[in-house]
Amino acid sequence: MRKSFVIALGAALAGCSLMPDYQRPEPPVAAQWPQTAQPDGARKATELDWRNFFPDQRLQALIAATLEHNRDLRIAAARVEESRALHGITRADRLPNVDVAASGQATRTPGDLSPTRKANTAHRYDVGFSLLSFELDFWGRVKSLDEAALSSFLATEEAGRALRLSLISEVANAYFTLLEMYERTQLARETVKSREETRTLIARRREVGLAGDLDFLQADGALEQVRADYASLQTQQAAASNALALLVGQQPSSLPDGRRLKDQGIVADLAADLSAEVLLQRPDVLAAEKRLIAANANIGAARAAFLPRISLTAGLGTASSALSGLFGGGSESWNFQPALRLPLFDAGRSAAGVDLAEARKVIAVAEYEKTIQQAFREVADLLAARTYLVEQLRAQQAAEKAQNERLRLAEARYKAGVTSHLEVLDAQRESFSAQQATVQTRHAWLTAAAQLYKALGGGGL
Template sequence: MQKTLISLAALALLAGCSLAPVLPQASSGVHAAWPQGEAYKALPQAASDAQPASEILWRDYFADASLREVIALALANNRDLRVSALNIDKAKAQYSIDSAALLPKLSASVGQTASRTPATMSATGAAQVNRQYSGGLSMAAYELDFFGKLRNLSEAGLQSYLATEEARRAQQITLVAEVANAYLTLGADQQRLKLANDTLQSQLASYQLIQKRQAGGISSGVDLYEAQSSVEAARSDVALYTAQVALDVNALRLLVGAEVPAALLPAAALQLNSTLAAIPAGLPSDVLTSRPDVQEAERALRAANANIGVARAAFLPSISLTASGGSASSSLNGLFKAGSSTWSFIPQINLPIFDGGVNRANLNIAKANRDISLAQYEKAIQSALREVSDALAQRGTLVQRVDAQTALVSAADKSYRIHDARYRQGSESHLAALVAQRALYVAQQGLISAQLEQSSNAVALYKVLGGGWQPESASPRS
């Protein structure tokens, strides 16, 4: 029995060669340099020793302490991220199942077989009861992996497991970016609401002044109705942004997966202090392949490639071994005594001859799945380059947009003050002051939007460059 087990172990160690093909080289068409053009002229270049975005942890990237607390809450409570973590556990368990096929399965058993012979069939003329006891170890149908079928199955399971880990990394980076954007949007809408309230108070003051001037015969009814229309427009904006702020809070609460303490909510539009101020060093292909979604696509390609080896092995003979050894006796007290040993060894060779084309079809399916995964991997790299290029194009122009919008607000404010002073002096109608005030209001709203886009772009660039991730340390909160 000992010699048999040693022989089986030697066969298992010596068995097999893999029939999986060489992993094909991806041709993604990614440019050898970062994009150039008018939109990218303002972008600073990173030093060759600069820290890549994929290594900058989000706790180091986001400077606002309240935002970091909200992100930590989301990482501890978000249900989508929790599902991703559970998917990793499921994939790990499946990989363990696939890997277990490489090892023989041993089981121990003790049993009894009893049979009764009736008196009419017994040689002695009396009924007889025969009992047989057995016990020992058995190995059921262990397949020798001569052609790498089981190892390729294990490899495919491993790559699928690693792909779920990359998917979770991508999910976390996306969640961090979504929470940051929701937080920034809430702050911007709160600033818009404050601007609408301030404008409403200013319009009410002007409306009341015109009422008094009309009562004194100084202003016309046209001025009064124009002022009233501005008041109602401002009142409408206040109602609009009041509802929008509530919607933003609801969206943030859903992303966090728990109630967000009021102390952590932004009081005004947040100006994000980004630590990523330059184009990353290195070639686009080097930077983009570090993104977890691209690595997930690569893992899927490797799994599909290993499945081709599994499909090819189905054309070749398979050898399985079934063996058992132990003791047998007609009495229980005679079990495992000298002279009661028993064993069986059943090798089996299975050679496929005709299967109606099933193996050929499975191989074609495996090759098609590999080609699909290759195309998806190349598309993932191309999409990553497009996302980074878009973010860089915006980053290169947003500084000029914010500067121009700031200057526009300053000019519109001066214009309004001049027209308002002239109206109060009676040198021009209220219409000119009203138009100037509306232009100022629009310019201020535009400045808030530009500042929000600038902050959101910093978040987007961090995300599309595969920003560094870290496991959440906060415990789930209800």
């Protein structure tokens, strides 16, 4: 009873508004990015269409097919429509619902119940409009429910947009992974061929006494090892292809030619200004905020349960004892039934409803702040990766070049009889590892670029 009185008094003082004023929580992150994250860039991700960010036409075709056929996206789109319909149902309660009805009734009264002691039969026919239990929303209960339903719909819409953006990034990552495995498999195939030639050469040198059994066994072991690597890479390539097919949902009948990893042409010059400005534009953050607004509105609806509820029922039409007299003079009929319901005792149900709504708002605030914190870390990590992976790739390419030159010199020294095959074998291993590492680093940079486009709330959706 005390909580009911406090809420009623607050409603009177606040002009019958029971929904708390919404104030966006301050982002629980630093205003600036860490020093390791370089936010400079020429383009804003939110204004950049994904087709312009990913210039590979084959990748564009795969992304377009994913957005059309992916089952998760279909589910998300259906949920958006479901939420839109629920909002429409809630919004309809803010306006009167008017029905038109026609009815007929025949009643026979037996003689022992009739004042005239004679049995009689009465007929009644009605046609008219009726207004059933329209609530006068003095305390904003229906308005609060409408606000909550609208915010839930908008949250679902933003969640669908976040899923679309995530799918674009995932398809790009899966495509780059497939390209990586293809290129590494090609390197392994070429290495197998090269080491077969080396073993054949050593076998011939052994026949004429220029090489021993140890050299041959070393060459044969190196060949079998790279054959094992080749088989493993083929397995990974098949898995990457299957993962991409699952994301796409339905493989297009024809695809344009694609590009190699080094020819993707992605320019990751995406700007990340102040952290709060960037993060608040992400669809997942927007969805979390809409859910918070819905929780805030539900508090107003819960508080209104303590106050009187006034509803109106009314009808206007015509009535007659005969069908022919329905629209005759004097057949007009009407009814008006206002009703007031004031809760007196509900065993704490209304108070528990307010406590529940307030607890859910606390949860929504925490989830909103957690979403922003996770987004801050994701963007900061990817900004750092964008910078350092470029340096890593540059160094890795230089290392590959040096190892390839070392291999060339080692093979020349071995053919001239200056060094043993062990030096050649070591140079082959280092060269193969360097080539594989270069492809892996290039893939890592492209993946970071695709994820950064998603993390900054890429546009064109």
